[in-house]
Amino acid sequence: MPQLDTSTYSSLIFWLFLTFGFMYCFLNRFIFPRLGRILQERQEHIDIQKNQIKTLLDQMEKIDEEIKNQLIDSRLKSKKMIDKAERSFQIILDKNKENWQNIAEKKEKELSLKLQEAQNIFLGAFKKEVPYLSHLFLKKLTGSAVEYRSIEATTEKTLKNKEKINDI
Numbered sequence: 581m582p583q584l585d586t587s588t589y590s591s592l593i594f595w596l597f598l599t600f601g602f603m604y605c606f607l608n609r610f611i612f613p614r615l616g617r618i619l620q621e622r623q624e625h626i627d628i629q630k631n632q633i634k635t636l637l638d639q640m641e642k643i644d645e646e647i648k649n650q651l652i653d654s655r656l657k658s659k660k661m662i663d664k665a666e667r668s669f670q671i672i673l674d675k676n677k678e679n680w681q682n683i684a685e686k687k688e689k690e691l692s693l694k695l696q697e698a699q700n701i702f703l704g705a706f707k708k709e710v711p712y713l714s715h716l717f718l719k720k721l722t723g724s725a726v727e728y729r730s731i732e733a734t735t736e737k738t739l740k741n742k743e744k745i746n747d748i
Contacts, residue, residue: 706735706739707732707735707736707739710731711732714731714735715731718731
């Protein structure tokens with residue numbers, strides 16, 4: 581077997597060192613610097629991306645804080661507006677309530693006057709018609725004439741008693 585022949589060891593070792601030396605120089609001179617530059621550019625790109633992300637996160641936190649502050653401010657403003665509207669509505673309601681109470685009192689007075697007028701008209705008609713109708717009724721019932729004045733006097737007494745009862 582020629583691989584185990586010791587006389588060929590020196591040439592094999594020579595070509596081994598020459599080949600690996602040449603490859604080492606070639607890789608060291610051309611390939612490794614390129615790979616180093618690629619890795620360095622990649623790391624720089626990653627660092628730039630990280631810095632951009634960090635600045636964007638900072639901006640996002642600032643914007644988020646501004647939004648929270650604006651939300652708090654808008655809630656306070658809306659609460660103030662609602663409170664102001666409630667107060668103005670309450671004032672308007674109180675004014676309208678007073679107006680409606682005044683109107684109701686006026687109407688009540690008008691209606692009580694009209695009711696009293698109607699009662700007076702009714703009592704006047706009652707005073708006139710009851711003695712006459714009573715006179716006719718008693719005349720037909722008994723067949724004899726009853727004095728008209730006595731019926732009027734009884735009607736007057738009845739009305740006076742009714743007025744006394746109403747006053748109590």
